[in-house]
Amino acid sequence: MKKTFNKGFLSVPEQLNLLKERGLLIDNDDRAKDYLKHIGYFRLSAYFYPLLQTPKNQHLYKAGATFNQVLDMYRFDRKLRLLLFNEIEKIEIAIRTEIVNRGCSFLNDIFWLTNPIYFRDRNRYIQSLSLIDAEHSKSKEDFILHFKQNYSNQYPPSWMLAEIIPLGVLGNLYINIADRRLQKQIAKSFGLQAPVLASWLMVLANIRNICCHHGRMWNRELPNIPSELRNPTYKWIDDTTTDRRRIYYKICMIKYLLHTITPNNKLKERLIELSQRYPTVDFRAMDFPIDWHSQKFWN
Structure with a gap:
């Protein structure tokens, strides 16, 4: 049975905090915010995905996974x-x-x-x-x-x-x-x-x-x-x-x-x-x- 989409909008600072909470290592917050602002969280999500632990639906990143790795893939x-x-x-x-x-x-x-x-x-x-x-x-x-x-x-x-x-x-x-x-x-x-x-x-x-x-x-x-x-x-x-x-x-x-x-x-x-x-x-x-x-x- 289909369900109603109920995810809310997150601002760029909120997106950054979410990535950190899930275990992604970010060495430069301002730089990361710039990329999230100009590329977009959703576009980058395809490159976040391979760095997630299994099971993926828990949305937790592998140990040592970095934002720089995401940028390299992008x-x-x-x-x-x-x-x-x-x-x-x-x-x-x-x-x-x-x-x-x-x-x-x-x-x-x-x-x-x-x-x-x-x-x-x-x-x-x-x-x-x-x-x-x-x-x-x-x-x-x-x-x-x-x-x-x-x-x-x-x-x-x-x-x-x-x-x-x-x-x-x-x-x-x-x-x-x-x-x-x-x-x-x-x-x-x-x-x-x-x-x-x-x-x-x-x-x-x-x-x-x-x-x-x-x-x-x-x-x-x-x-x-x-x-x-x-x-x-x-x-x-x-x-x-x-x-x-x-x-x-x-x-x-x-x-x-x-x-x-x-x-x-x-x-x-x-x-x-x-x-x-x-x-x-x-x-x-x-x-x-x-x-x-x-x-x-x-x-």
């Missing part, structure tokens, strides 16, 4: 989000370009993204098109405004339109392409099978949205479970020993896709730098193997 997570967002940006641009260019060439139609004959599920396509319409109507991009002012077409060509389409919408369009040969060609350019690329696109869109909205990435399970990669073109991890719900698997997906986009990427080195900068943050909480950086996939 800063690490922020750096991780920025890193993943930067790498996903490269992937998003590359996949967007491949889908558009391959489609224009294969179908011999530069307006194919807005032509329903190229898509399998009409209802799904109508949903995608409504989102495209919304982006198109509100866009203030110079190239969109220029096209509207100078051409009578309802929509600009696919390469222009793709620049304003969110990754999730692009993923839905890819999933819905009627011609399997076109789907396969696009997926093959990234070393994937078409169903896997379709799945991974939606997962990456979810991660990108979490990063954009400053959500926690460290030590969480993500709802979208990516399809298993079988017969990989490039080096890959052992799917049977890796939890596809955890962030490590998603980071490996990003690394795999970067192989064809920026083969000399520094993702591994940047992850190692993060682990060295924040040595108290547990990488295993993200499902990283202890020896991840020495495994074949990363070398």
